Amino acid sequence: MKALNNRKRAMNETLSLLAGRVLDGQRLDRAEIDTLLKESERDCDDLLYWANKIRQRVFGNKIKVCSIVPGRLGGCDQDCAFCSQSVRYDTPVEKRARLLSDEEILAAASAAAENGVANFGIVYSGRTITEAELERIERLVRQIVAEYGLSVCVSLGIITTAQAERLAGAGVSRYNHNLETSERHFGNVVTTHKYADRVKTIEAAKEAGLGICAGGIFGIGETEADRVDMALELRRLGVDTVPLNFLHPIEGTPLGGARTLKPMQILRIIAIFRFIMPKVNLKIAGGRVLNLRDLQSWMFYAGATSILSGNYLTTAGRAVAEDMQMLADLGLEVERQIHNIKV
Template structure:
């Protein structure tokens, strides 16, 4: 794809046209080394979606390790042999203290994340009680608590959670290569349940786990069909002791292409760059916004270090972006 073609594609999308599978497939098949020709159109779409503003979110790892699921990439899986921290649900007071600390920063979405297939009913009740007690806190709350049912999601919404996070992780055609203890369909249905409960949904995936570019596109199209609100893109940081400890499939250029694919397929959705952005994008990291990203997760991730809020605010200032109000 040449620069003029990428701009034409973006303009067609903005005009309300559905480019169709052939255009998307050509985009996914374009060589990584030609990604700079793809970025102008993605940048146009991002600018239309969010202008010069950037969404900032951060997470709290509120329950870590000993997860019963066998996800090949995860340091918290009980099937892995890693040095990831292990601790039970931190309790409502810890969640409240963390939320109040984040509320004093420009970050406007705070997500509570827990390991395991799902948070127990008792733990969920404690979390909901803690969030309800925060009252008029200016933060928007998100939660990533595993495979919940409709009653659980309704309880979260009543407590003040506005968005539920549940990644599909990869395309359906690749999914069984990375997880066997729960199905792609189960993850898909959890997203549907959250939407039916009236929650906004944040769902994306992880890249660099052995998927093809066509499977990247497959995941993007699935999320488009689900009509999710925000799409977090994570890039694998291989962790010693996991099944993917020796996986090295990513380059900075491929990361940029993946971001661009999602922006073309999901032109009006929040595209968030999360885990692994620094290690995998390296010196090209500032180009994530021109590739179509409209937000970033700042601070540490679940078991790996991230960039500090101060570093990310400095980057945004240099690029003349502002934090989303």
């Protein structure tokens, strides 16, 4: 017992030291990150404690809330093994792509504004977009910014710098394009496009001056090393928002039978990402409700600073009002961002 307590005290001192270095602006190296990994999910209270301290020091009590709308749903010819929108898998999502009308997208933007959600995302399924689709998005974004003052993010697959520049010109704040996992594991879950395509799109969006929302999905057969590699690549790319998704297995996809991660495993992942990227906005997105269950409010004490609220693309989330109540109960404040300006 005494030896155990001594070990725990020594580890807590190490974590405090590492948190201090992070807060001094130093980047943790691989060996230091490996030290964090020694904290198992069964005994990671000190890791969560220090991750929370980092969050509080960098972000105060501010939390960002985002909502998304699937502008185009399903009908995707790609083969991401976790995704129900691929036509290659027999899933509840229809094989024919469903395009939301302008009215439906504008109604979702209006609802987001009414609910106090300042960040609104339009997500298209598929590898990329056509010229006609790009023109439509430009028009809709201009309208949403003008009418609702929302900060608009878009997720349209693989794009070029020229396309990204047009999106920036239309008023898009941020481009979402996830790495999903490490380069090493990527080929095990996606074969129809390459990891390098994803990196290139992130670089193109960054070059165009867009903010970058890029993260990944966990529980897809990746190792701990894959998670750390993805975090280090995101840190190298200089992204500003990192969505963390946790597999919600959908019947019919290759990962439909995968075992979901436990809540404490998820909290530990969030905390490790907070240590690796202290200043990025860590957004807990898909799979939050299913996987964290009663421990949802703990995500902030593990270092999360943002949530995707309302429904996800193909699965139900939580009502925005319920999430807003959770934030109020925790004494956390929703950060308002009106079209690129923090207020």
